[in-house]
Amino acid sequence: MLIREATPGDWPAIWPFLHRIVAAGETYTWPRDVSEEQAREMWCLEPPGRTVVAVDDDGTVLGSAKMNPNHMGPASHISSASFMVAPEHAGRGVGRALGEYALNWARTEGYRAMQFNAVVETNTRAVALWRSLGFEVLGTLPEGFHHPVKGYVGLHIMHRRL
Amino acid sequence: MLIREATPGDWPAIWPFLHRIVAAGETYTWPRDVSEEQAREMWCLEPPGRTVVAVDDDGTVLGSAKMNPNHMGPASHISSASFMVAPEHAGRGVGRALGEYALNWARTEGYRAMQFNAVVETNTRAVALWRSLGFEVLGTLPEGFHHPVKGYVGLHIMHRRL
Numbered sequence: 001m002l003i004r005e006a007t008p009g010d011w012p013a014i015w016p017f018l019h020r021i022v023a024a025g026e027t028y029t030w031p032r033d034v035s036e037e038q039a040r041e042m043w044c045l046e047p048p049g050r051t052v053v054a055v056d057d058d059g060t061v062l063g064s065a066k067m068n069p070n071h072m073g074p075a076s077h078i079s080s081a082s083f084m085v086a087p088e089h090a091g092r093g094v095g096r097a098l099g100e101y102a103l104n105w106a107r108t109e110g111y112r113a114m115q116f117n118a119v120v121e122t123n124t125r126a127v128a129l130w131r132s133l134g135f136e137v138l139g140t141l142p143e144g145f146h147h148p149v150k151g152y153v154g155l156h157i158m159h160r161r162l
Numbered sequence: 163m164l165i166r167e168a169t170p171g172d173w174p175a176i177w178p179f180l181h182r183i184v185a186a187g188e189t190y191t192w193p194r195d196v197s198e199e200q201a202r203e204m205w206c207l208e209p210p211g212r213t214v215v216a217v218d219d220d221g222t223v224l225g226s227a228k229m230n231p232n233h234m235g236p237a238s239h240i241s242s243a244s245f246m247v248a249p250e251h252a253g254r255g256v257g258r259a260l261g262e263y264a265l266n267w268a269r270t271e272g273y274r275a276m277q278f279n280a281v282v283e284t285n286t287r288a289v290a291l292w293r294s295l296g297f298e299v300l301g302t303l304p305e306g307f308h309h310p311v312k313g314y315v316g317l318h319i320m321h322r323r324l
Contacts, residue, residue: 022235025235025236028235028236029233029234029235029236029237029238030234030235031234031235031238032235032236034235071191071280071306071317072191072192072193073184073187073190073191073192073193073194073196074187074190074191074194074307074308074309074310075191075280075306075307075308075317076191076193077308078303078306112305113303113304113305113306115303115306117279118233118237137301138300138301138302138303138319139299139300139301139302139319140300140301141240141275141277141300141321142275142321142323143274143275144233144237144240144275144277145236145237146236146237146239147236148236155233155237157300157301157303157319159303159304161304
């Protein structure tokens with residue numbers, strides 16, 4: 001698996017799984033009916049942000065991540081990141097590889113910490129993955145997320161020093 | 163004191179104290195060297211956001227607040243708000259009046275909670291005010307804010323159900 005900067009040519013491979021994940025409404029605080037154009041603007045970042053893809057040996061896009069400053073000004077030393085793994089490629093370590101990449105990116109860029117603003121507490125695989133990468137739950141917004149099946153569930157704010 | 167929707171004509175009265183507060187770098191996670199145009203874009207919101215001013219009997223602008231969704235999609239029932247009180251009018255209850263206004267606005271708009279993403283822990287007056295209005299600290303981002311005098315201090319995430 002290779003992780004490299006996303007190019008405009010990667011978008012047609014990213015959009016189908018990104019769309020499926022967002023439309024499911026179970027893990028992302030994005031409008032479930034997001035348009036392709038809105039999604040591209042929100043996902044494909046210019047510096048100081050960065051968007052990458054994880055690709056297989058044959059060039060198949062397995063997942064994508066974006067990383068960016070979380071705050072501005074006197075809090076601009078805090079980074080954030082978001083991750084999407086194509087459901088058909090789950091369980092292959094793509095999320096972990098993208099997470100490690102994002103942490104290295106943030107360290108290299110001089111950030112002092114990474115903060116995730118909205119990790120749905122019922123997304124237990126993601127929560128466990130971030131914990132295994134050294135993140136802690138700073139706090140949980142009670143009933144912060146309206147899950148289509150489970151109703152109102154908590155939204156974790158997670159944090160890791162770099 | 164009257165709180166009313168801000169109009170373009172209020173900006174020349176807002177900018178001096180907003181600029182002074184942001185440039186001080188002690189309480190806001192905005193670039194300290196923010197330009198007037200950037201500041202106006204970030205402060206003066208279109209629906210679904212709202213920007214208001216608190217004015218004296220003689221029309222003097224004492225402070226301003228903006229209120230807006232904090233998240234999108236399945237978390238769009240969470241609101242946020244930001245407040246600026248002209249330092250020369252501090253201690254007159256302007257912040258409290260704007261805070262109560264924002265909570266009422268959010269309730270009326272159908273939000274289920276208000277979340278502040280970044281309250282500097284050394285801004286003890288603000289923290290005490292929000293606590294007195296029913297907010298709790300959900301968590302604190304350690305060393306999340308670089309204070310010009312106190313160095314790295316915590317950033318509270320505060321929350322109140324509506």
